[in-house]
Amino acid sequence: MGLVEVLVASALMAVALVVLLGSLSSLLLGARVAERRTVEMRLARNQIERLMAPQTISCPVPTVTQSVDHVTYSIETTCPPVPSSAGYIELKVTVHPLQDPSSQTLVIDRVQQ
Amino acid sequence: MAAIFPVFFLLYRVEVTWGDSTQAHASGLLAEESLLRDLRVYQVQTADHNSLVLTSPAGPNQTYSVTYSVDSGRLMRTASGSPPTVVAHGIKEFTAYPCSLGLVRVAIVTLGTTGTAVSLEPRLSIAPRQGCP
Numbered sequence A: 001m002g003l004v005e006v007l008v009a010s011a012l013m014a015v016a017l018v019v020l021l022g023s024l025s026s027l028l029l030g031a032r033v034a035e036r037r038t039v040e041m042r043l044a045r046n047q048i049e050r051l052m053a054p055q056t057i058s059c060p061v062p063t064v065t066q067s068v069d070h071v072t073y074s075i076e077t078t079c080p081p082v083p084s085s086a087g088y089i090e091l092k093v094t095v096h097p098l099q100d101p102s103s104q105t106l107v108i109d110r111v112q113q
Numbered sequence B: 001m002a003a004i005f006p007v008f009f010l011l012y013r014v015e016v017t018w019g020d021s022t023q024a025h026a027s028g029l030l031a032e033e034s035l036l037r038d039l040r041v042y043q044v045q046t047a048d049h050n051s052l053v054l055t056s057p058a059g060p061n062q063t064y065s066v067t068y069s070v071d072s073g074r075l076m077r078t079a080s081g082s083p084p085t086v087v088a089h090g091i092k093e094f095t096a097y098p099c100s101l102g103l104v105r106v107a108i109v110t111l112g113t114t115g116t117a118v119s120l121e122p123r124l125s126i127a128p129r130q131g132c133p
Helices: A003-052 B004-041
Strands: A061-068 A071-078 A089-097 A106-112 B043-048 B051-059 B062-071 B074-079 B085-089 B091-100 B103-111 B117-119 B124-126
Touching: A003 A061, A003 A071, A003 A089, A003 B004, A003 B124, B004 B051, B004 B062, B004 B074, B004 B085, B004 B091, B004 B103, B004 B117, B004 B124, B051 B091, B062 B091, B074 B091
Parallel strands: none
Antiparallel strands: A061 A071, A071 A089, A089 A106, B043 B051, B043 B091, B051 B062, B062 B074, B074 B085, B091 B103, B103 B117, B103 B124
């Protein structure tokens, strides 16, 4: 086999492998992000249910952390100001990985009459 | 060239494992949606392993009940006077814990496409809107 054929075959193989590895890497990163978003949503929902359990809700609510699959998440609850005549309070739960506070956060509002 | 194939194989295996976990979590989320809806509305009568019975007073001398159970990897919902319906596939087992501190907790274990059991974390917590019995 000549040198030219070997070079062309190697180049084709390299292009194919780069495409395959690139696709797999994207899949892995996407799955990781989706997994974290799901966990954040579940943690936020659980926090809201926990806050709904007692008859009265008092602000401020202390920030808590919880580890899921070796990732520690911060669960912050804030009470944005609402008009005093509104007759409800608003709770905003924000969840994000502790190691990555700059990542996209999940925010769920909860209104209590 | 010899190093590329092990890397490819490793990435492929990790992708398959994570994909399996993602699919199992999706099954669990489907199951949780129905449980959330019913647990918020009805009262918990009995909570046990693979069994959850919810009741609601439907009127004088009548009680409407909703029962959740697992049958052949499917989460079944049976309401009074209605045939059982499939809520979610790929559910291996679930355990409902009685009301504590105003919260009902449900642990769900799902089945991945390769048959591996995936425990959903964090566990589902629900505050019954009508209070705990």
